[in-house]
Amino acid sequence: MDYEIVIGLEVHTELKTRSKIFCGCSTTFGAEQNTNVCPVCLGLPGVLPVLNAKVLEFAVRTGLALNCRILPFSKFDRKNYYYPDLPKNFQTSQYDLPIAVDGHLDIEVNGEARRIGITRVHMEEDAGKLVHAGTIAKSDYALVDYNRTGVPLLEIVSEPDIRSAEEAKAYLEKLKAILQYIDVSDCKMEEGSLRCDANISLRPRGESKFGTKAELKNLNSFKAVQKGLEYEALRQEQVLGEGGKIVQETRSWDDSRGVTVSLRSKEQAHDYRYFPEPDLVPIVVDPQWIEAIRRDLPELPDARQGRLVEQYGLSGYDAGVITASRAMADYFDGLVAAGAEAKAAANWLMGEVAKHLNASGQPVEECPVTAQALAELISLVDKGTISGKIAKTVFEEMWTSGKTAAAIVQEQGLIQISDAGEMVAIVERVIAANPQSVADYRAGKERAIGFLVGQVMKETKGRANPELVNRLLREHM
């Protein structure tokens, strides 16, 4: 049977506030265990949590960037469950009146545009971290670090509108880009500041009722999200194909084995017994304040992509790659502002810059070659001072030494030979040394000229102007 895959994603993102959501403890990542804790986030008796105003602002900004409606009246609730990463035995979250609802974001996969609904965005506190001595299964105790307890989180829940693992990845990438553009989260999956759980089910194509879903956890990278969902879709298809039934359960993605495994638990089906948090008072947002935040939203990825296409004539694909991260798009705008021609800037950014950043594992913010410095290099190529080929060598040198393009060209004598007089002698020498290729060219083999151009380039160590070489060779044969 032909099945349709139905996926909904729950994303948790840590907000980049200085202090925690309900107390003044620092949110710094990587501090010594249990040093960023206080009576409030440890859940000691008699304490009173107070909402961090920045968390509300970030939540509203996120809701607006995701095209949500901001609820004028919102409140916190207690979600009750027992796990040692939660010192209070409940998580302060939002249940029936989340801060933002009914939004969407647009993705494009294989040239097809899709709109994915956003059910809700709500504020909550993060839990602590468990450290197991040895493996989880074998250890007879666990160690708890509560530094992360109370770090502000947004939970962003999508509608079950996603139809493939690839779409899930595209949704997550777009969501990450938006969160970074609006500067509310670092979105570092490797540090856990962006986490993703997925609900996935299958149904016969054409059926409108949803099938039984499994919840996937432990998807710790974009690749894991895609691979885990691909695996789980296949697993479910196999179970259904054999006439079996899908059990509603939580499954964990095992990245090293490439499989999902059932997480059996004695806990009954989710029953969190939510009730209103009596220690926190309701939030009533002023519509004028919401409009002020809306006005202050920066240009978002889709708009920026459109602008690059419109303003600079870049292809939709190129503009999409460049605007996928705000830092990349800022670097591009920096190149253009420094005088680089837009298409050359795009090619350099997606070519040499991306290649070097990938190899060194650095984010574009830490690129050793600044946009200003690269723009100078591009202008040297533009003016014909150096060839495009030499420019790559110069870039390499700029990357490692931090010197300017002009200084490197000067020091190493890389200036392109554009003087016909100087070139003629070299061209004649190459013609004399390669009678066979010359004969081939004269016999009508156009390709032979390529070899001869190459020989001239070799003689000049790449400094010859290729157009000039081409013209001179033809003239002298």
Add this chain to the structure above:
Amino acid sequence: MKITRQDVEQVALLSRLEIAGGEAEKFTGQLNAIFGYIDMLNKVDTEGVEPTAHVLPLKNVMRPDEVRASLPREEALANAPAREDGFFKVPKILEG
């Protein structure tokens, strides 16, 4: 609303409470008496009355995003029944 013995056992399980033999029956009866009393409220006409989200007439109580000193780790761990290397030490978590 009628509370059944299963409800009581379920809540006890979720709350990690051990109920000795016979207690479930007793609690079921007691809870039914309490819920029966509360049920009187359901007879009140609440048409047009805003649901109560909080008993205090307050809203938007917030603090600025400023870091304040945390507890010294020794104090944070002072009441922990067990600790190791600056961590709280807790019993094994996953079963089976």
